[in-house]
Amino acid sequence: MFELRDRDGFGRLGRLTTPHGLVETPALLPVVHPDPGRQGIPPGELFDRFGVRMAITSSYLLYRDPGLRARAEELGLHRFLGFPGALMTDSGAFQQHSEGTVAVTPEEILRFQSRVGSDVATVLDIFGEPQDPWDRARFAVEETLRRAREARELRSGSLLAVPVQGGLHPDLRARSARESAPWSDIQAVGGIVPLLERYRFRELVQVLAAVRPHLAPEKPVHLFGVGHPMLFALGALWGGDLFDSASYHKFALRDTLLFPEGSLPLSEVQEEVCGCALCREVPLNELSRRPVEERQLHLARHNLDQCLREIARVRQAIRDGTLWELAERRAGGHPALYEALEATHAAGPLFLPVEPYSRRTFRFVSPLSLSRPALLRWTRGLERYGRERSPRHRIRARPLSPEALQSAPPLGPEGPEDPTLWVVPTALGEVPLELTEVYPIGPSLLPAAPRGEPGSPPAAPPGPDEASLRAEAWTRRHVAGLVEWVWGRELRERLAKERLRPVHSRATGRLRRVLKDGVSVLEVGLDGLPHLTFQGGTFLRARLPYPTGRVVASEEASAFVAEGRSLFSRHVREADPQLVPGSPVLVVDASDRLLAVGRALLASTEMARWQRGPAVRVSAHAPPPGSEGPDTSK
Ligand code: GUN
Ligand code: ZN
Numbered sequence: 001m002f003e004l005r006d007r008d009g010f011g012r013l014g015r016l017t018t019p020h021g022l023v024e025t026p027a028l029l030p031v032v033h034p035d036p037g038r039q040g041i042p043p044g045e046l047f048d049r050f051g052v053r054m055a056i057t058s059s060y061l062l063y064r065d066p067g068l069r070a071r072a073e074e075l076g077l078h079r080f081l082g083f084p085g086a087l088m089t090d091s092g093a094f095q096q097h098s099e100g101t102v103a104v105t106p107e108e109i110l111r112f113q114s115r116v117g118s119d120v121a122t123v124l125d126i127f128g129e130p131q132d133p134w135d136r137a138r139f140a141v142e143e144t145l146r147r148a149r150e151a152r153e154l155r156s157g158s159l160l161a162v163p164v165q166g167g168l169h170p171d172l173r174a175r176s177a178r179e180s181a182p183w184s185d186i187q188a189v190g191g192i193v194p195l196l197e198r199y200r201f202r203e204l205v206q207v208l209a210a211v212r213p214h215l216a217p218e219k220p221v222h223l224f225g226v227g228h229p230m231l232f233a234l235g236a237l238w239g240g241d242l243f244d245s246a247s248y249h250k251f252a253l254r255d256t257l258l259f260p261e262g263s264l265p266l267s268e269v270q271e272e273v274c275g276c277a278l279c280r281e282v283p284l285n286e287l288s289r290r291p292v293e294e295r296q297l298h299l300a301r302h303n304l305d306q307c308l309r310e311i312a313r314v315r316q317a318i319r320d321g322t323l324w325e326l327a328e329r330r331a332g333g334h335p336a337l338y339e340a341l342e343a344t345h346a347a348g349p350l351f352l353p354v355e356p357y358s359r360r361t362f363r364f365v366s367p368l369s370l371s372r373p374a375l376l377r378w379t380r381g382l383e384r385y386g387r388e389r390s391p392r393h394r395i396r397a398r399p400l401s402p403e404a405l406q407s408a409p410p411l412g413p414e415g416p417e418d419p420t421l422w423v424v425p426t427a428l429g430e431v432p433l434e435l436t437e438v439y440p441i442g443p444s445l446l447p448a449a450p451r452g453e454p455g456s457p458p459a460a461p462p463g464p465d466e467a468s469l470r471a472e473a474w475t476r477r478h479v480a481g482l483v484e485w486v487w488g489r490e491l492r493e494r495l496a497k498e499r500l501r502p503v504h505s506r507a508t509g510r511l512r513r514v515l516k517d518g519v520s521v522l523e524v525g526l527d528g529l530p531h532l533t534f535q536g537g538t539f540l541r542a543r544l545p546y547p548t549g550r551v552v553a554s555e556e557a558s559a560f561v562a563e564g565r566s567l568f569s570r571h572v573r574e575a576d577p578q579l580v581p582g583s584p585v586l587v588v589d590a591s592d593r594l595l596a597v598g599r600a601l602l603a604s605t606e607m608a609r610w611q612r613g614p615a616v617r618v619s620a621h622a623p624p625p626g627s628e629g630p631d632t633s634k
Contacts, residue, residue: 001159001185002220002241003612004601007581008323009373010212010239010354013315016054016220018086018119018159020078023054025220026236026318028227028311029088030055030304031246032081034062034072040249040300043083050304053085056244059113059121060092063104069112077116088120088244089113093163093190094224097127106147110154118158120186123151125163128191130203137167140191141176148183161222163190168203170210177214186242187215188222196225201234201340208238209347215239217603218569218610229260229310230337233327236314237344248307252299257284260310262333266299276309278302321359324372328365338368345371352377353603357582358527362440364427364447374440375428381485385432386421397424400437401509405474406467408433425449434474434481437510437528475502479514482522482530486584487544494543532584534620537597541586550586551575551607551616553595561587562595564621566614575604575615585616596621 006013014025030046032055033039046052057077062068072080077087091109092102104112106124113121124147126140148162162184166172181187189211195204215221220241226232227245235243248258257264257274264273269284278301279287287295317326331341351373362374386392398404409422423430427446436442462470479502484492501515514522514530521536532540540549553561557571567587579585579600587596598618600607607615 001612002218004610006319007354008318008321008356008359009237009351011236011314011318011323012239012241013318014220014241016086016241018054019117019157020084020086020119021053023086024315025241026232026311026314027054027242028052028232028307029242029244030248030307031227031244032057032083034058034068034081035065040252040297041304043081046304047083047085050308052308054088054119054242055081055083055085056088056090057081058092058094059089059109059116059118060095060102060104062089062116063092063109063112072116077118080116086119088161088222088242089116089118089122090224090244091122091124093122093125093127094193097129097193106150107154110151114154114156114158120161121151121155121158122161122188123148123163125165125190128165128167130168130191130194130200132167134169134172137165137169137172140165140167141172144176145179145183148180152183159185161186161188163188163224164211164215165191166207166210167191168207170206173207173210174214177211181214181216181219184216184219186220186222188224189240190224192223193225196228196231199334199336201231201334201336202343205234205238205340205343205347209343209350212239213350216609217606227307228263229258229307230262230330230333232260232307232310232314233317233323233330234337234340234344236318237323237327243311245307248303249300251303252296255295255299257299258303258306260306260313260330260333266295274302276302276305278305321356322363324369324374325363325365328368331366331368341368348373348376353580353605355580357580357584357599358439358443358525358529360443360526362444362446364445370428378428378440382429382431382435384489385435385481385484392421392423392430394430395422395424395433397426397433397436399509400434400474400478400511402468402471402475402504403509405471407461408470408474410462410466410470411473411477432481434478435485435528438482438485439527439529442528443526475504475511478502478511479522482524482528486530487540487549491540491543530584531599532586532597532619534594534597534622537586537594537620541588541592541594544586546592547574547576548578549576549584550588550592551579551600551604553587553589555590558589558595561618562622564596564618566618567596567598567616569602569607569610569613569615572607572615575600575607577604579604579607587616587618594622 001017003015016023032043034057062072096102109124125144128137128140144165162180164176166176221239222242223235223240226235226243227247251258255266272283317323331338355373422433424433426449480492503513505512511524513520519535520533521539522530525531552574553567554571554573561567580603583600585598585600596618597620598616602615
């Protein structure tokens with residue numbers, strides 16, 4: 001019922017199947033009041049004009065009004081509200097927070113949600129307040145879990161959302177996330193509205209950091225009350241799939257405009273700062289003179305439009321691999337949000353298992369950019385790479401084309417005999433010359449490197465024979481460096497004895513592929529990183545200790561994968577724990593026979609968890625039996 005289509009950070013582009021249609025996520029579920037007299041934008045308009053495919057309403061407010069309740073029971077929720085899309089219902093825990101009590105039993109409100117045909121029913125949780133001491137927060141967690149187990153039996157027809165509580169206690173948050181997962185179709189992070197209302201965004205991030213590693217990676221995550229558009233990128237980065245909020249309506253009642261950059265009171269607007277279709281119809285300057293009801297309805301529409309536009313940008317950013325950039329841009333909206341993003345970057349190690357192999361570009365947008373997980377992985381990689389190699393010499397950057405390398409400093413033969421590291425100063429620190437085309441350094445938009453001491457003076461220009469020897473030695477080091485970067489030092493040392501032939505692009509001079517006995521084994525992408533051909537897979541399988549680089553397919557799936565089909569998540573038996581989304585992968589069967597090569601779509605921690613969708617996209621597969629291709633295993 002939930003399918004992954006793309007990802008960035010913990011953010012996912014997903015597809016949620018409900019009894020009332022497909023919902024593309026991340027999605028904003030506008031809050032609809034169950035009383036038509038208090039609705040603002042009519043639910044039918046949300047669907048028809050704004051394209052909203054999922055909304056949320058309060059089953060409790062509906063239930064406690066006998067007149068409304070009777071009509072909803074008669075018509076069913078969708079006809080009662082006049083909304084044909086998917087509907088989630090909340091349970092009344094929020095009223096426990098705002099009114100102090102809730103006058104319904106957990107059983108009764110759950111049965112009611114199913115009875116009126118809610119697509120997603122919510123367990124009546126105990127709302128945990130941020131100031132709750134540990135014991136009280138533990139009670140909220142345990143009682144909510146007890147109700148969740150009970151609800152699993154009671155609900156019929158609806159998917160079940162189970163709130164995660166635990167206040168500001170990381171251990172309780174973790175436990176709530178972990179133990180509620182088996183009972184949940186959707187895991188809903190609750191008890192955060194008081195943080196949102198007071199702009200306590202750093203603590204929000206602390207809650208998300210406590211929760212995220214313990215949520216089921218294959219289930220959608222709802223963030224209760226996240227409705228200001230400046231928070232969507234941050235929320236999605238932490239893995240929020242569904243957001244709900246009445247903000248678009250509530251801010252309108254306060255004559256305030258929402259933008260992803262922040263909020264703006266209408267009274268302060270002197271210029272036509274919004275060009276949305278709605279604000280073009282009624283210019284903002286004129287709006288303030290309109291009667292209150294008309295004005296606020298207009299503001300609600302503008303606000304909803306801004307929210308939906310921002311959610312669309314978040315989805316686009318997930319596709320483009322630019323979600324960190326978007327979140328960093330939005331952090332300028334408020335110092336509290338900047339702090340929250342700082343805390344997010346500081347939680348980088350949590351993101352490493354899902355941090356992709358590469359992206360199209362690394363774009364600097366703020367000083368925070370330099371502490372993205374991409375750079376944390378890079379720095380850790382460099383520490384391993386540079387381990388015992390000293391001394392270091394600084395040199396000027398140059399393209400790694402054979403032509404440019406002719407004038408690079410002379411190198412000894414590839415192998416442990418040559419300890420020298422030639423490094424280039426960049427904004428991201430010193431980088432070995434042979435790694436300067438690798439993501440995140442190669443495809444990057446960065447400020448200039450800080451001025452340090454100049455590099456070593458250029459070596460005396462070599463004669464023609466010497467020049468081509470230098471270019472060859474450097475190219476061998478380039479290939480060896482890429483191999484070590486991805487598969488480790490041991491493989492590099494093994495390959496030092498192999499006869500590999502690098503091929504450069506005639507047009508750009510870039511390293512394009514590496515041949516072994518005339519057959520391509522590695523293809524170098526625009527990310528500067530190696531990708532596997534099937535022959536490359538054969539070659540590496542014989543040289544990498546199990547389970548490095550591998551994903552093991554189930555017996556049922558092996559034949560399909562050997563024909564070139566994707567390996568589905570539920571057919572994964574085992575995976576190298578180092579694999580991240582985008583990693584080159586050897587797909588093998590249980591006896592380590594190579595079936596195919598491809599790219600991981602999931603982190604190894606997620607493989608076998610998703611019930612739907614692929615874990616590895618296969619790019620090349622075993623030749624059919626009898627048509628022996630070249631043997632690259634030797
Ligand atoms: N709406 C906002 N916060 C919450 C919460 O913690 N639980 C429920 N059920 N609804 C909410
Ligand atoms: Zn507008």
